[in-house]
Amino acid sequence: MIRLPGRRSRPRVYVTRQLPGDALDRLREQAQVDIWGDDLPPPRDELLAALAEAEGLICLLTDNIDAGLLQEAPNLRAISTMAVGYDHIDIEAATANGVLVTHTPGVLTETTADFTFALLLSAARRLPEGERAVREGRWSSWSPSFLLGRDVHGATLGIVGLGEIGLAVARRARGFDMRVLYHSRTRKPAAEEELGCVYVGFDELLDESDFVSVHLPLTPETRHLFGDAAFERMKTTAIFVNTARGAVVDEAALMRALESQAIAGAAVDVAEVEPLPRHDPLLRLPNLLATPHIASASVATRSRMAEMAVDNLLSALAGETPAHCVNPQIIDT
Ligand code: DGY
Numbered sequence: 254m255i256r257l258p259g260r261r262s263r264p265r266v267y268v269t270r271q272l273p274g275d276a277l278d279r280l281r282e283q284a285q286v287d288i289w290g291d292d293l294p295p296p297r298d299e300l301l302a303a304l305a306e307a308e309g310l311i312c313l314l315t316d317n318i319d320a321g322l323l324q325e326a327p328n329l330r331a332i333s334t335m336a337v338g339y340d341h342i343d344i345e346a347a348t349a350n351g352v353l354v355t356h357t358p359g360v361l362t363e364t365t366a367d368f369t370f371a372l373l374l375s376a377a378r379r380l381p382e383g384e385r386a387v388r389e390g391r392w393s394s395w396s397p398s399f400l401l402g403r404d405v406h407g408a409t410l411g412i413v414g415l416g417e418i419g420l421a422v423a424r425r426a427r428g429f430d431m432r433v434l435y436h437s438r439t440r441k442p443a444a445e446e447e448l449g450c451v452y453v454g455f456d457e458l459l460d461e462s463d464f465v466s467v468h469l470p471l472t473p474e475t476r477h478l479f480g481d482a483a484f485e486r487m488k489t490t491a492i493f494v495n496t497a498r499g500a501v502v503d504e505a506a507l508m509r510a511l512e513s514q515a516i517a518g519a520a521v522d523v524a525e526v527e528p529l530p531r532h533d534p535l536l537r538l539p540n541l542l543a544t545p546h547i548a549s550a551s552v553a554t555r556s557r558m559a560e561m562a563v564d565n566l567l568s569a570l571a572g573e574t575p576a577h578c579v580n581p582q583i584i585d586t
Pocket of ligand 1: 314335336337338339361497548549
């Protein structure tokens with residue numbers, strides 16, 4: 254059952270952070286908007302207080318919108334997250350409470366695929382180590398065996414999860430003459446035909462790939478998919494890339510694999526717990542490249558994500574079916 258609009262003409266909306274671009278100006282024209290102005294996510298007490306009143310919520314992947322919070326949100330009709338992944342929202346509880354949930358797929362696909370390739374290339378060619386060597390005065394001479402990396406061109410890339418972002422990564426791989434293997438819930442005949450992607454089982458992908466790149470949502474099935482067994486199967490020369498969600502990987506297992514050089518390296522934009530603590534043992538490893546969840550962080554893409562989050566929310570609050578609704582079934586019931 255969907256919650257119907259109240260009598261108030263301008264609904265009350267809470268936004269958990271300032272957003273890039275001018276999307277929030279547009280929101281202000283149609284809603285009474287309260288914005289959490291801090292750089293860090295609002296604490297739970299603040300969210301509880303805001304949701305006691307709000308009809309709409311724009312949140313980020315850093316906000317944990319759980320069942321307890323939803324129970325204390327009597328007027329809430331729609332949650333719009335400025336993210337494609339919505340594992341930070343209890344969708345079942347939102348649906349049971351008649352609250353529509355929307356997200357921002359599509360707009361960040363190419364930007365995220367660009368960044369995936371940036372990570373892959375950087376890890377393969379040891380860019381961070383090279384940069385540090387220059388700054389720290391360790392570039393003594395051109396040397397035949399200084400910082401030797403792995404070739405990307407002609408190598409085999411294994412993509413786990415061939416959704417939109419996985420496909421965009423596969424398109425880029427073609428430009429590098431890579432052989433692309435993929436493993437996905439469903440086979441993608443168009444990708445096989447047009448991009449030459451080859452469907453293989455998960456184990457075969459791990460056995461064969463020089464680079465393994467993950468593009469899966471975080472679900473109970475994908476949590477810790479990459480554990481000891483997966484890393485042990487991979488080539489000792491392989492590089493693992495994760496721009497999806499940290500918890501798809503068992504970080505303790507990744508640590509063991511990198512330390513024992515069961516794999517050559519990893520480049521990760523996401524962590525099981527974000528931010529990755531400064532003194533996390535993973536950060537002591539020279540064969541790990543870590544970035545702070547910025548794969549979609551281009552000026553244009555983040556502005557488009559904000560626009561889409563506002564459009565989704567306004568359309569939900571107007572009683573329409575938003576374009577990117579996660580639980581549209583509640584509209585029919
Ligand atoms: C998302 O949208 O889910 C990404 O992780 C951040 O852009």
